[in-house]
Amino acid sequence: MERLDTKALLLRSAELLFVERGIDSVSLREINRHAGQRNASSLHYHFSSRTNLLEALVDWRMPPLDKRRLELVEICRLGPAEEKLRKLAEAIAMPLIETMTISNPPNNWVRLQARIYQLDSFKFGAYFHSRGYDKGLLEVRKVQQELAPEISQLIRDQRLMFTTRLVVNSLADWQRGVLPLQSGVGVDDLQVFAGNLIDCTQAIIGAESVPFKLPDSTI
The missing domain is CATH 1.10.10 (Arc Repressor Mutant, subunit A)
Structure with missing residues (x-):
């Protein structure tokens, strides 16, 4: 033991x-x-301190996750062109999804990351970057640019932010077991749920950028 x-x-x-x-x-x-x-x-x-404890938790969980993302980005780069978008979506989502399959002892990183997102007092992004845990996401960013050079860097960066948060929060809700109660949608099969999450990630990063204007304020 x-x-x-x-x-x-x-x-x-x-x-x-x-x-x-x-x-x-x-x-x-x-x-x-x-x-x-x-x-x-x-x-x-x-x-x-509580802040130092949170930093230690990030230091514990993030290195293997970032290493796995770098591996998946390399697979994306080496694969055929027609599969790159799908493989890029997998590089974003799979390192987080794979934590859900660890049970002895359980890996609660996605739930913790979702909690950290709600915490205004902890500068997660700055610490994440200072420790070099964004290497995988930076490589994802480079492939995004190769696949969609016509889309501005701001839009690509926002999409990467959207998809990361979508994956983290969706997986955290699945792990908590609250989705059937809150939505009434069947989500028991993690394989189906995870595959659908990768589909959504692929759709977001591969979407056409369409000009949008907020309606004029009526107030």
């Missing part, structure tokens, strides 16, 4: 409690207790 050190136990407890109850709703003392630490200052010793 795997023997975990104190830091790993604290990280797993923090991830589990944060995804279940919300990042701001869990005290550091509760995490310490959940991890079975008798020393009340154990978490403070290892991480010193």
